Structure formats: structure tokens, C-alpha cells
Amino acid sequence: MIKYSNGKKYQKQKISSNKVAFSFSSSNRGMALEEDIIQSNEYYLHRNMALIYKRPTPIQVVKVDYEKGAKITEAYFSEKSATDFNGVYKGRYVDIEAKSTHNKTSFPLSNITSKQFDHLEQVINQGGLAFFIVEFVKHQKTFIVEAKKVIEFRKNEERKSIPFAQFEELGKEIKRGFSPRLDYLPFIEEINRNS
Amino acid sequence: MIKYSNGKKYQKQKISSNKVAFSFSSSNRGMALEEDIIQSNEYYLHRNMALIYKRPTPIQVVKVDYEKGAKITEAYFSEKSATDFNGVYKGRYVDIEAKSTHNKTSFPLSNITSKQFDHLEQVINQGGLAFFIVEFVKHQKTFIVEAKKVIEFRKNEERKSIPFAQFEELGKEIKRGFSPRLDYLPFIEEINRNS
Numbered sequence: 484m485i486k487y488s489n490g491k492k493y494q495k496q497k498i499s500s501n502k503v504a505f506s507f508s509s510s511n512r513g514m515a516l517e518e519d520i521i522q523s524n525e526y527y528l529h530r531n532m533a534l535i536y537k538r539p540t541p542i543q544v545v546k547v548d549y550e551k552g553a554k555i556t557e558a559y560f561s562e563k564s565a566t567d568f569n570g571v572y573k574g575r576y577v578d579i580e581a582k583s584t585h586n587k588t589s590f591p592l593s594n595i596t597s598k599q600f601d602h603l604e605q606v607i608n609q610g611g612l613a614f615f616i617v618e619f620v621k622h623q624k625t626f627i628v629e630a631k632k633v634i635e636f637r638k639n640e641e642r643k644s645i646p647f648a649q650f651e652e653l654g655k656e657i658k659r660g661f662s663p664r665l666d667y668l669p670f671i672e673e674i675n676r677n678s
Numbered sequence: 679m680i681k682y683s684n685g686k687k688y689q690k691q692k693i694s695s696n697k698v699a700f701s702f703s704s705s706n707r708g709m710a711l712e713e714d715i716i717q718s719n720e721y722y723l724h725r726n727m728a729l730i731y732k733r734p735t736p737i738q739v740v741k742v743d744y745e746k747g748a749k750i751t752e753a754y755f756s757e758k759s760a761t762d763f764n765g766v767y768k769g770r771y772v773d774i775e776a777k778s779t780h781n782k783t784s785f786p787l788s789n790i791t792s793k794q795f796d797h798l799e800q801v802i803n804q805g806g807l808a809f810f811i812v813e814f815v816k817h818q819k820t821f822i823v824e825a826k827k828v829i830e831f832r833k834n835e836e837r838k839s840i841p842f843a844q845f846e847e848l849g850k851e852i853k854r855g856f857s858p859r860l861d862y863l864p865f866i867e868e869i870n871r872n873s
Contacts, residue, residue, distance in 0.1 A: 528800065531803060531804075533804060534800045534801060534803075534804045534806070536760060538733065538734065539733065539734040539735065539736040539737065539756075540734065540737075540739075541734040542734065542735075542737045542739070542750065542753070544735075544737070544753075552754075553754065553755060554752065554753075554754065555737065555750065555752070555753040555754060555755070556751060556752065557749065557750070557751070558737070558739075558749075558750035558753055559747075559748065559749065559750060560748060560750070561734075565731060569764065570771070570804075571771035571773075571801060571804040571805065571806035572804065573804070573805050574770055574771060574804065574805025574806060575769055575770070575771060575805075576765070576766035576769060576770065576771040576772075576806075577771070578766075605723065605729045606729060606766060608726060608729075609726075609728060609729045609765075609766040609767065609768070609769070610766065610768050610769025610770075611729070611766035611769060611771075
């Protein structure tokens with residue numbers, strides 16, 4: 484657990500996107516999922532198919548030592564109010580939150596902050612396309628789901644987690660490959676065409 | 679001048695968006711411009727007109743002290759490869775870079791890094807809308823210009839700065855007000871309608 488500058492506690496998160504270990508042990512799967520998406524985004528960008536960016540981790544800087552070439556000596560992770568990725572596909576705004584779970588039977592909605600839900604609702608209200616990419620580590624399966632389906636589930640269902648079995652009907656499994664590692668764009672194309 | 683973690687030198691930049699001084703002295707105008715845009719974005723969001731976000735400043739974290747509640751004790755500003763703001767307007771992806779200049783006669787293109795130019799070209803290639811908001815502090819005038827016009831100027835003209843007088847024809851002056859402080863969205867609407 485780490486303490487945010489606003490006093491809230493939150494799960495320990497990735498330190499720097501430049502320092503990610505390419506480990507496939509399950510404890511690092513959260514980072515590995517992110518790296519897989521970043522690699523896929525590079526693939527799409529090089530082929531002029533889409534421009535999807537990783538948002539920098541928001542950090543509150545408190546002290547900077549300018550005598551040492553602007554070395555930041557005191558700073559804190561801020562609570563994430565937006566999502567992991569956003570960008571543009573065929574002119575359309577695209578927003579993606581990526582989550583990895585070690586849970587076998589379901590995806591706990593507690594993984595998503597209410598600020599993130601608010602953000603995704605705002606994106607949808609403005610006509611953007613919003614998605615979750617959810618990885619079930621134990622099943623070695625990754626799905627892409629429209630955020631609005633997850634939002635509806637959260638509003639209409641009593642349970643606080645989405646069963647693994649329901650992901651097939653809510654979204655689509657993403658094929659894993661060498662390059663792109665996670666070919667999620669065809670699903671975005673499908674949704675973009677129909678909305 | 680601050681030193682980036684990659685060894686490059688760059689202009690000293692804003693430390694934290696949460697710590698901005700609301701000063702209207704000209705030395706702080708860069709920050710004030712950013713704050714004016716953030717306030718305008720909040721205005722638009724509350725009225726469901728657009729969702730435009732400030733991108734977090736990219737920071738490379740080197741050391742974290744977890745015993746002190748995840749206090750970051752060593753970190754460096756990374757070179758900005760993207761722009762200040764992005765978001766969604768009527769489903770369309772929107773990207774904005776904001777710049778303030780104390781120059782009276784022209785806007786020096788050296789204010790924009792070539793990585794930022796690359797980014798903006800990529801946005802345009804993917805069908806997104808990309809803009810510069812440029813403030814001439816000494817004239818107390820702020821303009822919004824399509825990024826493609828600035829890119830064309832950079833490619834076709836020999837001079838390394840855009841004359842102040844040319845901003846009226848390249849873009850549009852943004853009216854200053856109480857709320858929103860900088861009503862730039864009508865120009866984006868105009869461009870969105872015609873492209």
C-alpha cells in the first residue's frame with residue numbers, strides 16, 4: 484500500500500514506464516499487460532492505424548533541487564483520476580483502462596476507482612469510445628469490453644464483480660501474438676463502425 | 679535550464695499543476711495561460727460541451743522510499759514528447775499545445791520541440807484535430823491556430839518565427855472573459871464542422 488498526497492491509500496503501482504521489468508511471473512503481470520499494450524500501440528502507430536498513448540503517471544512534485552540539474556527530491560504519486568491510455572482512431576477519441584486480475588472466477592469492480600468510472604462516463608457522454616482491457620492471469624486470457632457494459636453491470640447488478648464466464652458475452656477475447664502482442668484494435672474498429 | 683534524465687538540456691518548466699501561483703506578472707504568464715485553459719475546460723465539462731484534460735507532466739522516478747508512505751526521493755522531468763492537453767469534442771479527438779511568448783513581434787517556433795511536431799502530425803494523420811493556443815503576453819492577445827497551419831509554415835517558410843501580425847489570418851483571437859476565461863471551443867466547433 485502506498486499513501487497518496489491526498490492521504491488516501493491505494494495499491495502500490497508501477498514506478499516508471501522506462502523501468503519496467505519484462506518479467507512474466509504472475510506478480511508482474513500488471514506491468515506486463517501494460518507493456519503488451521504499449522508494444523501493440525507502437526505496432527499500430529508504425530502502420531498508421533491508430534495513435535494510442537500511455538498517460539504519464541500523475542505525480543505531485545514538492546521539492547526540486549535546481550543546483551543538481553532539477554533533481555526532484557520530494558514527490559508523491561497522485562490518485563489516478565483518468566485512465567491508462569487514450570488516443571485517436573479514425574478521428575475518434577479512444578480511452579482505455581487496462582486491468583490485470585489474479586482472481587480465477589471474476590473481475591472485482593473494486594479494481595476501478597469511482598473517479599475512473601466518472602471519467603469513462605464523461606468520455607462516453609462526449610461521444611468518445613471507452614474500453615476496458617481485462618486480463619485474467621490464471622486463465623491466460625485477456626478481454627476487451629466496452630466501458631459502458633461495465634458501467635451498466637455496476638449499476639444494474641448487485642454483485643461487485645463480473646464473472647469470468649460473462650466476459651465472452653460482454654466483450655471479446657483478444658488474441659495474443661508476437662506483434663502486435665495484443666491485437667485489440669479490430670474490436671475498436673467494430674464498435675466505431677456501429678456507433 | 680534543467681537537465682533531463684536523458685542528458686538533454688531544456689527550459690525550466692512548471693513544477694506541479696497543483697502548485698500554480700495565480701500571479702499575473704508577466705514572468706508567470708506561461709502558468710497563468712495553462713490555468714486559464716484548465717478553468718475553461720472545467721467550464722466546458724460542467725456544461726457537457728467537451729472533455730479536455732491536462733496531461734500530467736512526465737516524470738522519471740528513480741528512487742521511492744516505501745517506508746515513508748511511498749515518498750519519491752529521486753526523480754527527473756522527462757522531455758515532453760506530447761502536448762499539454764487532449765480530449766474529446768463531439769466524439770472527435772482533440773489535441774492542444776499552449777504557448778506563451780514575451781516576444782512582441784513574432785512567435786519563435788523554437789518554443790515547440792520536434793517531438794511535439796511529430797506528435798501533432800501523427801494526430802492529424804489519424805484524423806484528430808490539433809491546435810496551438812498562443813499567447814502574446816505584451817499584446818495581451820491570445821490566438822488559437824490549427825496545428826497544420828503552423829506545421830505548413832515551418833515547412834514552407836524560411837523564417838523561424840511566425841509574425842504576430844500573421845496570427846489573425848492563420849487562426850483566430852480568443853476572447854478573454856470571466857468564465858470561461860478563454861473561450862476557445864467555438865473555433866474547434868468551426869474546424870470540426872468543416873473537416
